[in-house]
Amino acid sequence: EDQVTQSPEALRLQEGESSSLNCSYTVSGLRGLFWYRQDPGKGPEFLFTLYSAGEEKEKERLKATLTKKESFLHITAPKPEDSATYLCAVQPGRGGSNYKLTFGKGTLLTVNP
């Protein structure tokens, strides 16, 4: 059974204080690992897809990295507007074109001014 564990559950940072969120996964043949951002009362918003160990993706203050067992979402010099819940999800390699994702429970990030 595919499993995704995110840590910490909640993280509070001061503006400008860099940190990382962790996503550990167990999946049968990883086809893709996804990061999403979710604001209160809204649906998740796609951030990144990572496909193979060693891959990195960047967007503004966010950088996602991938190893064979986990992914990190690095946040550099965060701003209050980066406050949100960050979700990690995996797509297994089995199942052909079946794109079902398994999500972690998320990390609630709060950035104080």
Next chain:
Amino acid sequence: TAGITQAPTSQILAAGRSMTLRCTQDMRHNAMYWYRQDLGLGLRLIHYSNTAGTTGKGEVPDGYSVSRANTDDFPLTLASAVPSQTSVYFCASRGTGYTGGYTFGSGTRLTVV
């Protein structure tokens, strides 16, 4: 604006009543999904459809049914609601290829009393 439209935004439903949550997309995506999101449990897949005319069961399908008569619409029906179905429901879609993640709707907040 292209995307996914969910209706209603919120609903209070008496236990034992039936209800259909509507989901419409205008991106011509083949695959569509229904997830429920509960505090402490994260996003869990209810049902999915890889293409019009086909559907499949996800992780938590009991008490729910879906249909996919065309590409754009993917309604979720609760035949006889129970309080444990109180949740936020998200519809999502995905086009072909591996470059992008799901596109999510804004969600339906359902309370069964």
